[in-house]
Amino acid sequence: MTRRGLAVCICAFSLLLAAVAARSSTLALVALPFIAYLCVALVEAPWRALDLKAERSVEVERAGGAAEVRVRVTVRNEGSAVPVLRLWEEPPQGVSVSHGDARRAERMQRGGHPRRAEPMQRGGGLCRGELVQCGGSLRRGERMQLEYSFTAAKGAFSWTSVHAVASDPFRLFDRVLHLPASGEAVVRPQVRRLRPFTLSPDRTLQTPGSILGGRAGSGTDFWGVREYYPGDEMRRLDWRRAARHPGQLFTREHEQEEIADIGLIVDAREEVDLHCGNQSLADVCVDAAASLSEMFLRGGNRVGLVLLATVMKVVHPGYGKVQLQRLLRALAGANPGASPSRVSLDNAPMRMFSTRAMVVVLSPLTAGDWELFPRLRARGNEVLVISPDPVRLGHDGSLDRAERLARRVARVERRLDLRRLTQLGIRVLDWHVGEPLGPLVRRATRPIRGRTG
């Protein structure tokens, strides 16, 4: 029974009691309409089993930096008429429902199209607080639609059911239903295409690719000349040298071209997520990881991912466009604000990356994150740390003396920490998020003089 129903009930029975106490027939007659009201509501309430079927359709349309997700839930009545049916739903956390796109419920004839396309309701009462709702009566065979849209820069959203409340015409007796209507939408982070450049990792995978492997093989760049062995291809014979040394044959060698194995560790935990205006450090890391993985995969390399967010997500190393979709899907699910993370950078499963892999860590880094790096170096991995600078995030000139001093101390502390990493032989990119990432990574991954193959 609703609060409305309870109020009517209390009115009716109080009046009846007063009538008996005062022995007044007139008061009893005053109580009669309330009792009749209750009786009619009781008779017309949807007590019987309701046959409501719900379907959900979700469309994602990307426009600029954010994507618009349109959700439409259609409820079809295949049973007896429902005098009043209200549908409501909570939009996913952290997204803003665009009121302008929250459309009115449209009622459709049996198996037909909407009776009338309603104009969009601007600033209307459909979305109240955290809820999107619509209501109406629903006869047998009719359909009702709950439609709304929201914008999100990235995210993985899923729904399992829609809430429905069936009532009598006076809404005195409610029946709450959860109609199964599953749906899913993935808004992948925006990928900025970085200009391709040749990586120079210390170690490569022994699979043909585009990176010079630092040893003789089947490439195009000249590597050296050696004595001829039986079985060498005739086209590789160095005839000029053979002419200078009668009775001897020589073979030209080329440098082997291989692919790199790259492991991305992306830190989107709540602990490291710092917000300043529209910028969030976790989002910056995720977007950078999306762009880097696209660039690495485009170069034919093998890329794997460990994403540290509320929970840890792992994408095993792989190649090509399918792998890119896997990576973007995992990155879309990074939701740092949902709850405190129970994972730390130190828990990242290193075994999924081979010892030949170049590990790229995208993290603002906190005090407890330093233990990972000696372990990585001990395994023999080459490490590149891209650390968005939290100190310089959203820096403006209007700081008082104490704040300026605090920033300075934080900067010095950070510089010392990053120097510790450099001493481990790790390439560190102290990234001010305003700067373009591509050229910085290109500069940071330039070959180090004296590299051994």
Place this chain on the structure above:
Amino acid sequence: MKPAGAMTAAAVRYGVMLAALAGSAACAAFAYVSVGLWPAACAVLLPTALLPFHARTRRAWPAPVFLAGMISAAVCAALSNAPAVLVAPGAVLALAAWDLADHDRFVRESGDDASSDARGRGHAASLGGVVALALLPSAAALAFSARIPFAVLLPLVVLDLGCLGYAARLLRK
């Protein structure tokens, strides 16, 4: 832009609500006048005259306040031995006005203009049923007088108290 049908249904609903409101207030006022309580009649009529203006503001509170006021007025009129032929229809019309105002608010909030015609018809039929159910026994009771024996009255009171207690418990929850 709202569809023309929906506008008409809303306008009709609003008109009927105002008529019920006026009828209810008039019945209560006449009931007081018939027992010579002119100040009470004025006290009923004056705030009621202001209610349509409040209804325009589309607030939630005027309708329940009006209903509570009219119930109090009906109880006072009944205790002042006002004629039942005026008090009972007054209560029926007050209930109808409150229900129509609440229904109007619900339709607006749910944003369901497309189905408001059909729902309005269903709601009107149900409300008509309530009015008929309430008025017919009233008329019958006025035409035929009967005494209810104590043996019937006592279980009725016990049932009544039980229902009231249950409703109060639910409300507290």
